[in-house]
Amino acid sequence: MQINVKIKRYNPEADARPYWAEYKLEARGSDRVLDVINHLKWEVDGTLAFRRSCAHGICGSDAMLINGVNRLACKVLVKDLGERITIEPIRGLPVLKDLIVDMEPFFDSYKAVLPFFINDDPPPPGERYQSAEDRAVFDETTKCILCAACTTSCPVFWTNGRYLGPAAIVNAHRFIFDSRDQGAAERLGVLNQANGLWRCRTAYNCTEACPRDIPITRAIEEVKRALLWRGA
Amino acid sequence: MNRAHKFDVIVVGAGGAGLMAARYAAQHPGVSVAVISKLYPTRSHTGAAQGGVGAALGNVSEDHPEWHAFDTIKGGDYLTDQDVAERFAVEVIEAVYELEHMGLPFNRTPEGKIAQRKFGGHTREFGKSAVERACYAADRTGHMILQTLYQQSIKDRVNFFNEFHVLDMIMEGGACHGVVAYELATGDIHTFHAKATIIATGGNGRMFRVTSNAHALTGDLMSIAYRRGLPIEDPEFYQFHPTGLYKLGVLLTEGARGEGAILRNGDGERFMERYAPTIKDLAPRDMVSRAMYLEIREGRGAGPDKDYIHLDLTHIDAHVIETRLPDITEFSRIYLGVDPIKELVPIQPTAHYAMGGIPTTIDTQVISDGQNTIVPGLYAAGEVACASIHGANRLGTNSLGDLIVFGRRAGIEAAKFAASEGFTELPAGVQDRTRELIDGVRKGKRKERVSHLRRELQDTMQDYASVFRTEEFLSQQVEILRDLQERYECVGVEDEGHKFNTELLEAIELGFLLDNAEQLVHAALNRQESRGAHSREDFKERDDATWLKHTLVYKDGDGVRIDYKPVTLGKYEPKPRTY
Ligand SMILES: Cc1cc2nc3c(=O)[nH]c(=O)nc-3n(C[C@H](O)[C@H](O)[C@H](O)COP(=O)(O)OP(=O)(O)OC[C@H]3O[C@@H](n4cnc5c(N)ncnc54)[C@H](O)[C@@H]3O)c2cc1C
Numbered sequence: 139m140q141i142n143v144k145i146k147r148y149n150p151e152a153d154a155r156p157y158w159a160e161y162k163l164e165a166r167g168s169d170r171v172l173d174v175i176n177h178l179k180w181e182v183d184g185t186l187a188f189r190r191s192c193a194h195g196i197c198g199s200d201a202m203l204i205n206g207v208n209r210l211a212c213k214v215l216v217k218d219l220g221e222r223i224t225i226e227p228i229r230g231l232p233v234l235k236d237l238i239v240d241m242e243p244f245f246d247s248y249k250a251v252l253p254f255f256i257n258d259d260p261p262p263p264g265e266r267y268q269s270a271e272d273r274a275v276f277d278e279t280t281k282c283i284l285c286a287a288c289t290t291s292c293p294v295f296w297t298n299g300r301y302l303g304p305a306a307i308v309n310a311h312r313f314i315f316d317s318r319d320q321g322a323a324e325r326l327g328v329l330n331q332a333n334g335l336w337r338c339r340t341a342y343n344c345t346e347a348c349p350r351d352i353p354i355t356r357a358i359e360e361v362k363r364a365l366l367w368r369g370a
Numbered sequence: 371m372n373r374a375h376k377f378d379v380i381v382v383g384a385g386g387a388g389l390m391a392a393r394y395a396a397q398h399p400g401v402s403v404a405v406i407s408k409l410y411p412t413r414s415h416t417g418a419a420q421g422g423v424g425a426a427l428g429n430v431s432e433d434h435p436e437w438h439a440f441d442t443i444k445g446g447d448y449l450t451d452q453d454v455a456e457r458f459a460v461e462v463i464e465a466v467y468e469l470e471h472m473g474l475p476f477n478r479t480p481e482g483k484i485a486q487r488k489f490g491g492h493t494r495e496f497g498k499s500a501v502e503r504a505c506y507a508a509d510r511t512g513h514m515i516l517q518t519l520y521q522q523s524i525k526d527r528v529n530f531f532n533e534f535h536v537l538d539m540i541m542e543g544g545a546c547h548g549v550v551a552y553e554l555a556t557g558d559i560h561t562f563h564a565k566a567t568i569i570a571t572g573g574n575g576r577m578f579r580v581t582s583n584a585h586a587l588t589g590d591l592m593s594i595a596y597r598r599g600l601p602i603e604d605p606e607f608y609q610f611h612p613t614g615l616y617k618l619g620v621l622l623t624e625g626a627r628g629e630g631a632i633l634r635n636g637d638g639e640r641f642m643e644r645y646a647p648t649i650k651d652l653a654p655r656d657m658v659s660r661a662m663y664l665e666i667r668e669g670r671g672a673g674p675d676k677d678y679i680h681l682d683l684t685h686i687d688a689h690v691i692e693t694r695l696p697d698i699t700e701f702s703r704i705y706l707g708v709d710p711i712k713e714l715v716p717i718q719p720t721a722h723y724a725m726g727g728i729p730t731t732i733d734t735q736v737i738s739d740g741q742n743t744i745v746p747g748l749y750a751a752g753e754v755a756c757a758s759i760h761g762a763n764r765l766g767t768n769s770l771g772d773l774i775v776f777g778r779r780a781g782i783e784a785a786k787f788a789a790s791e792g793f794t795e796l797p798a799g800v801q802d803r804t805r806e807l808i809d810g811v812r813k814g815k816r817k818e819r820v821s822h823l824r825r826e827l828q829d830t831m832q833d834y835a836s837v838f839r840t841e842e843f844l845s846q847q848v849e850i851l852r853d854l855q856e857r858y859e860c861v862g863v864e865d866e867g868h869k870f871n872t873e874l875l876e877a878i879e880l881g882f883l884l885d886n887a888e889q890l891v892h893a894a895l896n897r898q899e900s901r902g903a904h905s906r907e908d909f910k911e912r913d914d915a916t917w918l919k920h921t922l923v924y925k926d927g928d929g930v931r932i933d934y935k936p937v938t939l940g941k942y943e944p945k946p947r948t949y
């Protein structure tokens with residue numbers, strides 16, 4: 139079918155500000171949006187810049203604002219969007235070129251919550267045991283691929299770029315609720331600060347944006363409750 | 371930013387192998403380490419691995435490293451170096467426990483131990499029946515390994531140069547002194563001077579049309595090493611995984627068959643019973659992929675064009691599918707609109723894994739010939755390397771094990787070497803080759819489009835050099851590649867900018883891919899036998915008398931030169947491979 143694709147373009151070496159470019163092309167309903175922009179890059183305009191790698195929703199490279207919703211270009215098909223497709227960079231992070239944004243502030247927030255396993259007891263010779271039930275408690279939040287779709291869909295983050303954001307909280311959750319981990323107090327301390335957890339206004343955008351279907355708002359609520367019970 | 375850097379150890383690549391190597395190198399007191407990666411670490415393709423990492427923990431049923439080593443050697447059709455397989459099978463146990471200690475959230479058995487499931491070619495008592503050896507975290511084991519190792523690297527404060535694309539190795543006097551890299555954000559060229567360099571840049575599956583591999587897997591360092599005069603070992607052994615989504619190649623893990631899924635031809639028949647009566651659908655990948663091709667060729671494919679096979683999960687408990695195989699269920703639903711709980715999934719073999727690569731010793735030191743001559747200061751681990759543990763055909767779950775065992779080994783060995791050596795002076799004009807490479811593309815004639823050449827490469831490799839091979843087709847492919855190499859001289863790019871010029875890098879990556887294809891096709895044409903993943907219709911039998919040896923392919927002017935390296939044998943005599 140014929141589709142009409144509008145892309146917000148910006149070349150820092152040529153353009154004073156971003157502009158909309160429109161392309162008409164043939165596509166199949168089963169094409170991924172990533173296939174569409176690859177086609178544009180390969181056949182129409184080689185300067186179009188975006189990140190991609192795995193092409194099946196695993197590496198987290200290609201989160202974009204597609205028809206007004208944050209999604210991975212490789213995980214949404216043309217048939218689910220119809221013949222008019224608009225693509226913009228994810229919001230709230232500085233745009234570097236076309237659909238490429240500066241991910242450093244995002245990773246800084248992630249690193250702030252101590253997103254690594256903390257347990258200073260000497261490990262046993264084999265594995266540490268954990269019951270299947272204890273393992274299930276944080277299963278969902280282990281799925282995060284750090285694509286930033288959630289954080290950059292959050293209205294609080296748009297107005298306050300220093301807000302740690304849902305992705306960082308999801309990754310804190312992954313450890314706080316891991317029965318083997320001992321760093322919960324430290325992480326809750328970080329999340330209790332001015333730009334932490336309490337900024338969340340439960341807008342649900344993050345949950346809707348997550349390409350891995352992580353119930354983010356629920357995870358944030360669980361961390362809030364942990365903070366109230368355990369204190370920090 | 372400063373464009374000249376100096377570190378004791380440089381790791382190129384931030385997948386499982388690279389991150390493991392960096393962690394261990396950094397533990398050596400006083401050794402400085404940096405990781406250079408063309409992708410953000412968590413974008414590496416290790417994150418796509420699904421099914422599991424094999425280790426004889428014996429958590430579900432009795433198991434031993436000897437059984438694992440034997441399966442690996444037999445799975446590799448006896449081209450596996452047996453000393454490497456034996457050490458691997460022992461050390462991978464320790465390495466898996468270590469991942470657990472780093473917090474990796476494995477699924478658990480009812481007693482709370484690491485859960486394990488069956489996988490192709492992994493057996494008890496030297497082939498009696500399938501054994502649960504694959505340690506898994508749902509169907510995102512690679513994702514959890516990559517995340518866990520990246521998390522640890524944050525804790526360890528590892529230095530990263532992300533979105534830096536390595537385009538050359540600094541070679542002088544037969545030794546490696548670091549690499550030259552292109553910074554994507556700025557277009558600047560950086561020199562990384564190192565005492566020891568570890569290559570961990572993964573695979574090259576993008577030379578085929580249907581592949582499970584990411585766009586970024588273009589075999590860059592296999593080409594760079596080759597251009598620098600080093601050999602590539604066993605490139606003809608390229609694995610096609612049986613279960614890729616039809617036309618897309620997106621992988622559905624073998625873990626699905628480990629959980630009981632069945633392959634059916636167009637008549638609904640469980641055809642693997644005819645090809646591997648003992649372990650059926652869980653036979654090694656080379657055998658299953660060939661069986662699928664034969665079924666299709668003999669008119670028993672499924673679908674309107676009878677050109678695919680079905681993967682049947684419909685008899686498996688829906689809860690098991692949703693909890694142990696959630697991701698592949700979603701891939702099938704999204705990309706094919708097929709619900710595996712209720713419907714048969716259309717699949718076809720997909721280009722998956724390079725058994726060959728940069729040759730190394732058992733200690734990950736890169737070697738330059740069949741006499742094991744070591745290249746000082748150069749190490750390789752992971753899919754890019756060939757130790758050789760996988761021989762002619764890798765068993766599922768043995769790559770993730772390879773990353774953690776040999777990634778660790780590379781880190782330890784490189785740091786030890788760096789600690790005992792001083793920096794040598796860099797040769798003059800270290801960046802010259804890189805500048806030439808970039809300028810060549812920037813100023814190219816643009817008579818040829820990169821995407822068109824790449825498509826031709828992928829189509830022809832798929833048709834002439836994939837699961838079944840003949841002299842006729844391979845010779846034809848040699849000519850096609852020569853033509854593509856020539857036309858590659860006439861590519862160019864529209865993007866004249868310096869910032870995020872991804873078009874420029876795609877063009878350079880195509881050049882790397884062409885070299886990888888050349889290595890594979892020449893080695894395949896040369897090897898007149900069938901072994902593991904290399905199946906010649908004109909030489910159907912394995913020929914141990916002549917061919918029980920590793921291939922080494924060198925670049926020689928515009929052509930190639932082929933040499934050999936003996937296989938390290940051991941306890942297990944080569945036997946016919948039946949399952
Ligand atoms: C879909 C899929 C599923 C799989 N499932 C399993 C499984 O269940 N079990 C199993 O054992 N194996 C599995 N495998 C195989 C296994 O995942 C891979 O072989 C392995 O992850 C490769 O890891 P690596 O560290 O060698 O490379 P990768 O993880 O691919 O990392 C390569 C790194 O090198 C960097 N790089 C590459 N070129 C350059 C350059 N020029 N300059 C700078 N950096 C560069 C990249 O940025 C990246 O960081 C699977 C593979 C696929 C594709």
Ligand code: FES
Pocket residue numbers: 189190191192193194195196197198199200210211212213
């Ligand atoms: S390209 Fe990897 S998530 Fe889309």
